[in-house]
Amino acid sequence: MNATVSAGWGTQLDQVTRRWVTDSIRQPWGLGVAVVQPVIWIVLFGNVFQSVAQVPGFGHDDYLTFLVPGILMMTVLYSGAWAGTGFIEDIRSGVMDRMLSSPVSRSALVLGQLVQQLLICVVQGVIVLAIGALAGAHYSGGVLGMAVALAASVLLAAAFCSLSAAVALLVRDQTALIGISTIVVLPATFISTALMPAQLLPAWVATAAKFNPLTWATSVAQTAMSSDVDWGIVVSRSLWLALLAAVVAWWSLRAMRSYQRSL
Amino acid sequence: MAPPAIEADGLVKTYPGGRGRPLVRALDGLTLSVTAGTVHGLLGPNGAGKSTTTKVLTTLSTPTSGTARVAGHDVAREAVQVRRRIGYVSQGTGADPLLTPRENLVMTGRLRGLGRSAASDRAASLVDRFGLAEFADRGAAKLSGGTRRKLDVALGLVGSPQVLFLDEPTTGLDPEARAAMWAEIRRLAGEDSLTVLLTTHYLEEADRLADGLSIVDRGRVVAAGTPEELKATLAGDTLTVDLVEPDADLVQRVAAAVPGLDEVLVHVEGPAGRLVARTPDGPLLVGPTIAALQAAGVRHGAVAVSRPTLDDVYLRHAGRAWTSAEQTLEVAR
Numbered sequence: 001m002n003a004t005v006s007a008g009w010g011t012q013l014d015q016v017t018r019r020w021v022t023d024s025i026r027q028p029w030g031l032g033v034a035v036v037q038p039v040i041w042i043v044l045f046g047n048v049f050q051s052v053a054q055v056p057g058f059g060h061d062d063y064l065t066f067l068v069p070g071i072l073m074m075t076v077l078y079s080g081a082w083a084g085t086g087f088i089e090d091i092r093s094g095v096m097d098r099m100l101s102s103p104v105s106r107s108a109l110v111l112g113q114l115v116q117q118l119l120i121c122v123v124q125g126v127i128v129l130a131i132g133a134l135a136g137a138h139y140s141g142g143v144l145g146m147a148v149a150l151a152a153s154v155l156l157a158a159a160f161c162s163l164s165a166a167v168a169l170l171v172r173d174q175t176a177l178i179g180i181s182t183i184v185v186l187p188a189t190f191i192s193t194a195l196m197p198a199q200l201l202p203a204w205v206a207t208a209a210k211f212n213p214l215t216w217a218t219s220v221a222q223t224a225m226s227s228d229v230d231w232g233i234v235v236s237r238s239l240w241l242a243l244l245a246a247v248v249a250w251w252s253l254r255a256m257r258s259y260q261r262s263l
Numbered sequence: 264m265a266p267p268a269i270e271a272d273g274l275v276k277t278y279p280g281g282r283g284r285p286l287v288r289a290l291d292g293l294t295l296s297v298t299a300g301t302v303h304g305l306l307g308p309n310g311a312g313k314s315t316t317t318k319v320l321t322t323l324s325t326p327t328s329g330t331a332r333v334a335g336h337d338v339a340r341e342a343v344q345v346r347r348r349i350g351y352v353s354q355g356t357g358a359d360p361l362l363t364p365r366e367n368l369v370m371t372g373r374l375r376g377l378g379r380s381a382a383s384d385r386a387a388s389l390v391d392r393f394g395l396a397e398f399a400d401r402g403a404a405k406l407s408g409g410t411r412r413k414l415d416v417a418l419g420l421v422g423s424p425q426v427l428f429l430d431e432p433t434t435g436l437d438p439e440a441r442a443a444m445w446a447e448i449r450r451l452a453g454e455d456s457l458t459v460l461l462t463t464h465y466l467e468e469a470d471r472l473a474d475g476l477s478i479v480d481r482g483r484v485v486a487a488g489t490p491e492e493l494k495a496t497l498a499g500d501t502l503t504v505d506l507v508e509p510d511a512d513l514v515q516r517v518a519a520a521v522p523g524l525d526e527v528l529v530h531v532e533g534p535a536g537r538l539v540a541r542t543p544d545g546p547l548l549v550g551p552t553i554a555a556l557q558a559a560g561v562r563h564g565a566v567a568v569s570r571p572t573l574d575d576v577y578l579r580h581a582g583r584a585w586t587s588a589e590q591t592l593e594v595a596r
Contacts, residue, residue, distance in 0.1 A: 007376040015373045023361045026402075094355020098418065101321040101351040103343055104374050263324040 012104055016112025017119075020086060024120060030082075034120065038075045038128045042135055045071065045195060057199050061138070068132035068139075069149060069221030070194030073214050075124050076157045077188065081181035083117045083161035084168025091172055091259070100263075106256045114161055114249065121157040125150045140227035148234060149221035155238060156217040158245035162252040169255035194218045216240050266335065268426050268458035269297035269320060274329035276315050276482075289315040291482035292329070297460060297475065299425075302452045304473030305462040306573075308581060312482040313462040314354065317430050320460065321351045334425045347375075350419030350427045354434065356411055357418050360404035364395050364414045367403060368421055375422040389417040393447070409440025416447065426458045427451065433468060441468075448472050466573040476573075480581040490573060497571040497579060500545030502552060505564035506536035514538055517559045523548050528578070539578070545569075 007015070024030060046064045053063040060066040090096040099109055129146055133139065139146055163184075168177050189195070191205055192214040198206045209215045216237040223230045276290040290312050297303040305313045318324035320333050322342040331338045334348035351357075358367045365386050372382030390399045393413045398406055403414060412432060419427055432448065433441040449472060451459055463469050469476055470490050478486040478493075486493060502524070506514060511529045518527045518538055526541040538556075542548045545568030556563055 007374055011376075012374055015370055019359060019362065019370055022366070023359065026361045092355075093360070094353045094357050095359055097318075097323055097353045097355070098351060098357030099374075101323050101346060101349065102371070102375060102422070103346040260323065261325070263318055 007104075009105055009108055012108035013112050013115070016104075016108050017115045020113050020116035021119065023086070024116065034075075034079055034124055035127055037078060038071055038124065039131050041071050041074065042067070042128070042131055046135060049195065052196070052200070055200060059197055059199060062136075064132065064135055065137045065139075066197065066222070067195070068128065068137045069225060070192075070218050071132070072125055072128045072149060072153050072221055073156055073217045074189055074194055075128055076121055076153050076217075077160055077185050077214060079120065079124060080117065080157055080160035080164055081178070081185050082164065083113070084164035084166075084177050085174060086113060087165060087168045088172060088174050088177060096259075097263075100260055106260075107253055110165060110252050110256050111249070113165065114158065114252075117161040118154050118157055121154055121161075122150060125153045139225045141225040141229060145225040145229065148224035152217045152220035152224075152238060152241065155241035155245050156213060159213060159241065159248045162245065162248040166248065166252040166255040169252070169259045172259070188212060188214050192218060193222075213241060213244055265299045267296045267332075268299040268301075269295060269303070269331070269333050269460060271295040271316070271320065271331040272329055274316065274319055274331060275327045276312075276319060276324065277327045289482055290319070290326070290329075293479070293483055295477055295484060295487075297458060299458050300456055301474040302448065302459040302461060302472055304469035304476045305460065305479055306464070306466065306469045306473075306476055306577065307479035308464060311479045311581070313464075313479055314430055315482075316479070317351075317353075317428050317460065317462055321349060321428050322346055323351075347422070348425045350422060350424035352415045352419040352427070352429045352432060354430045356403075357415050358403045358411065360402065362403060363400045364403055364406070364417075365390060365399040367414065367418060371418050371421040377421075385421060389420060393417045407440070409436050409443060412436060412440070412444060413447065416444075416451075420451075425456060426460065429459060429461045431462055431464070433463070433465065445471060466577055470573045478577060478580045486576065486580040493576045494571045494573065497541065497575055499541055499543040499571075501569050501571060501575050502538075502540050502542050502545050502548055503567045503569065504538040504552065504556065505566075506531075506538060507562040507564060508534050509536035509538075509561060511536065513559060514556070514561055517555050517561065518552065521548070521552050521555050524552060526579070541575075 045067055050063050052058060053060065087096065164177065164181060167180055171177060191208045192212045193209055194214055198209060201209060220234050220237045223233050272294055274290045274293040275288070277286040277288050280287050293312060293316055305316060307313050315324065319326050320331055320338060322338050322345050325339060333345045336344040338345050358364070362370065368386035368389055369382045372385045377385055390396055393416070395410065395413060395417065398410055403411065406414065416429070416432065429448065433444050436444060445468065448459065448461065451457055452472070461472060473490065475489055476487065476493060477484045509529065509531060511531050514529045515527060518524055518540060523542050523544070524540045528539045530537045530539065549566055549568065553563070553566060
């Protein structure tokens, strides 16, 4: 046997992804919460804010149809906040040290976990859309609209999961990661157009919301799933999201190197 | 002669002390040479720098200064070459608890470049060899400490390494599991061309398993050689007297005044104590020592004369670290 061969990058990425997918399937509680959370949100927000549709200037037919794209993106954010915990667990247990002392590419370690997160994101997204439809939301944009909305959610997930991974690799502490995520996620949810159209938000919130990636992704999904698609918004906001995802993913790779330097 | 499997020269590793405190010097000019195909023990108290040495040699950590070559490659400049030729069993577990042992082994093989069937063959042979068949397809989280440690070692061997690093492989194991692990390491030692670097704070472990030893203290190697060579550096015998409620200063004064007793150490723990001294001729010194202690009113228990053990070597060279090492010594007995 030749001890000096090492696997191609694609094989490494595939193996790392498979490992995380298997891990998540074997943690039924985590998966269960990932599914139940959006259901609760759709039912809760859909009912509590129902009367918003009657407010002059709301600009959409019914609140639920308006809400589903926002819930889709919120789901991404709240699941993504946990993305880095796998790395912290690996650092604590010693799996990370074993991986880093073996000829496995650092980028495969980071991106393999990201791919698994994106797969989960797609599954969650499909579930959100299905529940929304059952609850009575209308997707005038059809299958194409839904596909564009899911693609936008994947871009948002790529950015946010990478952020969680980078923070995890830098702070290496579960409590700190969850704390930081919560501080980011909750304001990000409300300073966005996920729950309320921009024209009903206070002026300063509406202005701040323009710079929020959650707003970009929600706008893409809202227009793509409507009967009157604004492709200019779809393309521009998707590009912004892709750029952001690329930058944050690059940062998470840097964070892996920074972890190793700390050893 | 084959070049050494591990060569470290003047390794220094400093860590930030944090909050304006001075740098922590974990390695302070550590130099080490390990002959290919041997088991080499790095022995020292907790915090001596053993794990840091392992981290530098496995390319996990970059030395602040100094150089090291492992399996013929420089750990800093040719890290990937080194990683392809080593296995590392850290103090933690290397196994994913949610995967089964077999899945862990197969994944590791695939990551190291084995094809699908080669990886599962390799996994099967390691399962077989480490007696893991019964547990191979259950979650790794449910394994007992000893079985999990065997899996960790098996994971370290998946890539058929030239050098295997075992960082405290038996810490936390019960005596039975420890004996099983020792048997396993001895078998590894018999393998062609495998070099094992074993860090341990158990003297007995080092004495039984290692062909060569380096005693590490405060980030430096303070003594090196085969266990026999190291024991031979201590001529004469060790005289040990168990003490009852001793006054350490008094015992120290009395014993030091006995002609022929050298390197007197008095160790007190609760009501019990122990006098350890070196002497060129143990049996001859028993009488005068006991007489002197009794004359001073020191109560004592058993008296023993022994040939040098690794304990004595360890004490002699890492003696300054006695307080931090003492519990280790107790456990090791």
